[in-house]
Amino acid sequence: MTNRYETVFILTPVLSEDQAKEAVAKFKGLLKDGGAKTHHEEDWGLRKLAYPIQKKSTGFYHLIEFESEGTVIADLELAFRRDERIIRFLTVKMDKHAIEYAEKRRKKSKEKAKA
Numbered sequence: 001m002t003n004r005y006e007t008v009f010i011l012t013p014v015l016s017e018d019q020a021k022e023a024v025a026k027f028k029g030l031l032k033d034g035g036a037k038t039h040h041e042e043d044w045g046l047r048k049l050a051y052p053i054q055k056k057s058t059g060f061y062h063l064i065e066f067e068s069e070g071t072v073i074a075d076l077e078l079a080f081r082r083d084e085r086i087i088r089f090l091t092v093k094m095d096k097h098a099i100e101y102a103e104k105r106r107k108k109s110k111e112k113a114k115a
Contacts, residue, residue: 002067004039004099009080009089010059013046020060023085028064030079036068040106053087065094065102 009027011020024043031038044061053059073091080089094102 002069004067004094005073005091006065006094007089007091008061008063010061010087011085012087013056013058013060015085024062030076031066034068034072034075036066036072038064038066040065056087059087
């Protein structure tokens, strides 16, 4: 049975724009290889961290919302742990309320962009 997941990860700020995009592509490829279906993706860019992590105060944030088997999560998180470009990550299983909220939020931001 497939579930809907949302993963947010923070890349180290010392990367160039191209290196950050390449790292994101690597993880998206990993999901695709695992049979995951990507529903939504957001690049939040360089943001200040709430507290220093590995002596860094900023990081490149990226969100991916996808649908997959639970076994794919273990592979994805193992890849996050092994990649030194990742300073933090969080993957959560979305329930029906979270999915509904995410879709409403996206719809609202699209309407805002049009105005």
